[in-house]
Amino acid sequence: MHLGRTTLSKFLIQQLNGIEGATDLGALLVDVAAAVKAISAMTAKGALGGYLGELGSKNIQGETQQKLDVLANDVMIRSCEWGGLVAGMASEELEEPYPVPVEYSRGRYLLVFDPLDGSSNTDVNVSVGTIFSVLRHDQSQPPAANDFLQPGRVQVAAGYAIYGPATMLVVTVGKGTHGFTLDREIGNFILTHPNLQIPIDTSEFAINTSNARFWEPPVHRYVTECQAGKTGDRERDFNMRWIASMVAEVHRILMRGGVFMYPRDTKDLGKPGRLRLLYEANPISFLIEQAGGRATTGQQRLLDVIPESLHQRVPLILGSYNEVARIERYHAEHANGVDRPYTSPLFNERSMFRPEARL
Numbered sequence: 001m002h003l004g005r006t007t008l009s010k011f012l013i014q015q016l017n018g019i020e021g022a023t024d025l026g027a028l029l030v031d032v033a034a035a036v037k038a039i040s041a042m043t044a045k046g047a048l049g050g051y052l053g054e055l056g057s058k059n060i061q062g063e064t065q066q067k068l069d070v071l072a073n074d075v076m077i078r079s080c081e082w083g084g085l086v087a088g089m090a091s092e093e094l095e096e097p098y099p100v101p102v103e104y105s106r107g108r109y110l111l112v113f114d115p116l117d118g119s120s121n122t123d124v125n126v127s128v129g130t131i132f133s134v135l136r137h138d139q140s141q142p143p144a145a146n147d148f149l150q151p152g153r154v155q156v157a158a159g160y161a162i163y164g165p166a167t168m169l170v171v172t173v174g175k176g177t178h179g180f181t182l183d184r185e186i187g188n189f190i191l192t193h194p195n196l197q198i199p200i201d202t203s204e205f206a207i208n209t210s211n212a213r214f215w216e217p218p219v220h221r222y223v224t225e226c227q228a229g230k231t232g233d234r235e236r237d238f239n240m241r242w243i244a245s246m247v248a249e250v251h252r253i254l255m256r257g258g259v260f261m262y263p264r265d266t267k268d269l270g271k272p273g274r275l276r277l278l279y280e281a282n283p284i285s286f287l288i289e290q291a292g293g294r295a296t297t298g299q300q301r302l303l304d305v306i307p308e309s310l311h312q313r314v315p316l317i318l319g320s321y322n323e324v325a326r327i328e329r330y331h332a333e334h335a336n337g338v339d340r341p342y343t344s345p346l347f348n349e350r351s352m353f354r355p356e357a358r359l
């Protein structure tokens with residue numbers, strides 16, 4: 001009955017055939033998948049596993065660490081350090097990159113990951129995930145922090161796991177975005193969602209509206225128009241979702257379209273966004289583009305951002321192509337001072353730039 005199903009390993013052998021360094025890349029992705037299976041088992045045990053709750057420590061970004069954040073981080077490192085495939089790893093939970101221990105040989109890839117995304121949701125039994133990005137390291141010396149600062153467009157592979165009612169792994173090696181479902185009984189990831197394509201139009205958006213007072217005018221304009229629905233400029237009703245696990249939002253968008261925004265805001269001027277460039281925004285944007293979607297900071301294609309530091313944050317807007325393009329246009333119009341009057345301080349009551357005054 002299971003004959004003919006495409007497992008992750010079989011799929012990778014087929015997809016990577018003929019690509020230089022492919023055997024190592026395939027083997028690394030299989031090691032990542034092994035870590036994902038272990039993390040899936042831990043999250044699925046819930047309160048019975050004794051893994052829930054806070055650890056009582058903070059990570060480099062000042063965020064409270066959950067026990068599962070640290071356990072998932074350790075699982076990923078143990079699963080990927082020994083095989084001679086990576087030269088080093090970097091993680092949301094580690095201040096500095098993790099060098100491969102001297103007893104293991106060094107490989108030609110760098111692995112960057114968010115071991116548990118949406119970890120505030122573990123205690124409430126809502127979907128969480130793991131996000132990863134694979135970069136090249138073609139030098140013989142061990143990687144320094146600078147070697148990880150590569151723009152998203154040069155990633156060789158990226159993916160995420162979602163630990164929901166089913167555990168799924170969604171990956172790209174630059175040849176489309178493909179989804180696998182974990183068959184728990186036999187322990188294999190099976191190709192169930194080949195060549196995912198995000199619908200180019202959508203009527204569903206996701207943003208944390210509790211931050212509305214900190215948003216920039218183009219984001220206000222977009223959300224206000226969505227909320228106005230049929231009676232507003234968009235002339236149709238929109239729906240809204242917010243799970244607080246980016247992986248789960250992105251998964252929904254890959255399945256049925258939508259827009260996700262964690263944009264630049266003025267909440268903390270030291271942080272240009274909420275999400276981290278190297279291990280959240282870059283891998284997710286690679287998957288989104290490979291599925292026909294679009295990902296931007298508002299100002300530029302996300303995959304073109306040149307990283308400046310390991311834990312750098314970035315504004316992120318992604319999803320259905322036409323809708324993201326519209327939000328980018330709103331940013332450009334605002335920068336040029338030609339956006340709608342209610343969104344721009346230039347167009348206040350007393351301003352000579354009021355649109356009526358220019359007619």
Ligand code: AHG
Nearest residue numbers: 116117118119120208244245246247
């Ligand atoms: P992490 O758990 O790795 O810190 O990431 C959580 C992220 C992301 O998954 C989610 O979209 C966002 O933080 C939620 O932020 P809010 O709590 O501000 O809604």
Ligand code: MN
Nearest residue numbers: 114116117118
């Ligand atoms: Mn995260």
Ligand code: MN
Nearest residue numbers: 092114116117
């Ligand atoms: Mn995390």
